Amino acid sequence: MLYVFDLDGTLIQGYMDGGDYAHVQPLPGRIEKLAELRAVGHTVAIATNQGGIAFGYNSEGDFKTKLLEALRALKLARDTPVKVCFHHSTASIERYRDPEGCARRKPSGLMIKELMQELGYSADQTMYVGDRPEDDQAAAHAEVAFMWERDFFGLGAENFMAR
Template sequence: MTNPLIILDRDGVLNEDTDAYVKSVDEWIPLPGSAAAVGQLCKAGFQVAIATNQSGLARGYFQPSDLDAMHAKMTALAAAEGGEFAHIAFCPHGPDDHCDCRKPLPGLIHQIEQALDNSAEGAWMIGDSIRDLEAGAAAGCKVALVRTGKGAKSEPRLAAHEQLFEAPVFDDLAAFTRFLLDGAH
């Protein structure tokens, strides 16, 4: 039996986001409680994976080595809390590259499914933007919005999306984790 899957967006869910792009390990600043939430989810038996658009690569804002360093920092912080990322899927493409992995398309989620041999059907996809939730919904996930990152600006737009308007909204990843682990799912 494969452990149930939780898929997280990165920027705005695990770390601070900026319209200027998170371009270096020094700019990758964890959100309070996010690493602890990953640890709690893993200890509760969930596989935690990341699905993140990283068009800054295509735009030349940072290099693959910078992304590796950011993910090493993220992984180390989660590990310090007893958590681990089962898989990190990222889209390195720009919006005009016509790839199948850039959210709101579900390609990153399909990559996670393949890498983990685990279905995302019914899994949770947590994001701070409409495109995160659209990708999750397209892959058959339950979706939830966090108000961190771009989430507070995205929240009023949920009502305009038929498949998303009932998505639960949480202050942050820690609040979602409390909801899930308290058995309210």
């Protein structure tokens, strides 16, 4: 099974929720649950919007540093599949307003579909886990199962891990 996770607010403390963009703090239970999934043969991937880059708050290099630190902190391999969208339709930096790039931004499910295609999973073999309404909408767009992070990392996750 392919488990695709949002990053900020799902796996690590979200910088928009009082965290620091450069400081990575895994949320409780994430390291253990990710290790458990991988130990039984599931694939773990990440699909994340990083629109702050489109507004000049951070750079793509800042994100790469943050991502590498997040992977290290979560005990995930550096080659963990990741899809990221830096674009935003109202970006202050023009190159990030590109319609094709914006089309990948959640609530679109295109990043999830890209991961499924590249990794060889079908929609019925994929779950997206997130913390925001656009995550739920992205899963619906990609026609995959969705679970709120609070439920997945809480008591409700066992029902889905057996699939």
